[in-house]
Amino acid sequence: xxxxxxxxxxxxxxxxxxxxxxxxxxxxxxxxxxxxxxxxxxxxxxxxxxxxxxxxxxxxxxxxxxxxxxxxxxxxxxxxxxxxxxxxxxxxxxxxxxxxxxxxxxxxxxxxxxxxxxxxxxxxxxxxxxxxxxxxxxxxxxx
Numbered sequence: 001x002x003x004x005x006x007x008x009x010x011x012x013x014x015x016x017x018x019x020x021x022x023x024x025x026x027x028x029x030x031x032x033x034x035x036x037x038x039x040x041x042x043x044x045x046x047x048x049x050x051x052x053x054x055x056x057x058x059x060x061x062x063x064x065x066x067x068x069x070x071x072x073x074x075x076x077x078x079x080x081x082x083x084x085x086x087x088x089x090x091x092x093x094x095x096x097x098x099x100x101x102x103x104x105x106x107x108x109x110x111x112x113x114x115x116x117x118x119x120x121x122x123x124x125x126x127x128x129x130x131x132x133x134x135x136x137x138x139x140x141x142x143x
Contacts, residue, residue, distance in 0.1 A: 047080030
């Protein structure tokens with residue numbers, strides 16, 4: 001269960017579909033439990049995410065945006081992890097230019113040692129983000 005500090009924070013998670021074979025069921029369980037606090041965007045590869053996707057998530061009111069990729073060397077498209085890291089770094093520089101903290105975007109490379117389920121990961125990420133605070137973009141939501 002989440003603590004009081006993380007209540008009200010919202011995160012967006014872009015993730016490689018290969019990480020969790022049961023991601024549809026696990027994702028829906030978390031979405032049902034936490035509602036708008038967490039949003040998932042499964043992708044065929046983490047390397048397919050674009051800076052525009054990441055920026056749009058922040059613009060839509062996410063307090064923090066994560067990109068979760070498969071373990072190093074396990075990408076079925078070979079270079080997806082590398083592309084994803086470069087896009088995160090580029091987008092972090094862009095959001096710094098507009099006055100947001102680069103920590104609002106984070107890339108996570110899944111561990112090859114353990115299997116990760118997307119629901120466990122989402123709960124863990126929400127619990128640790130109590131310190132980030134709300135995004136200044138929250139008041140600027142556009143439809």
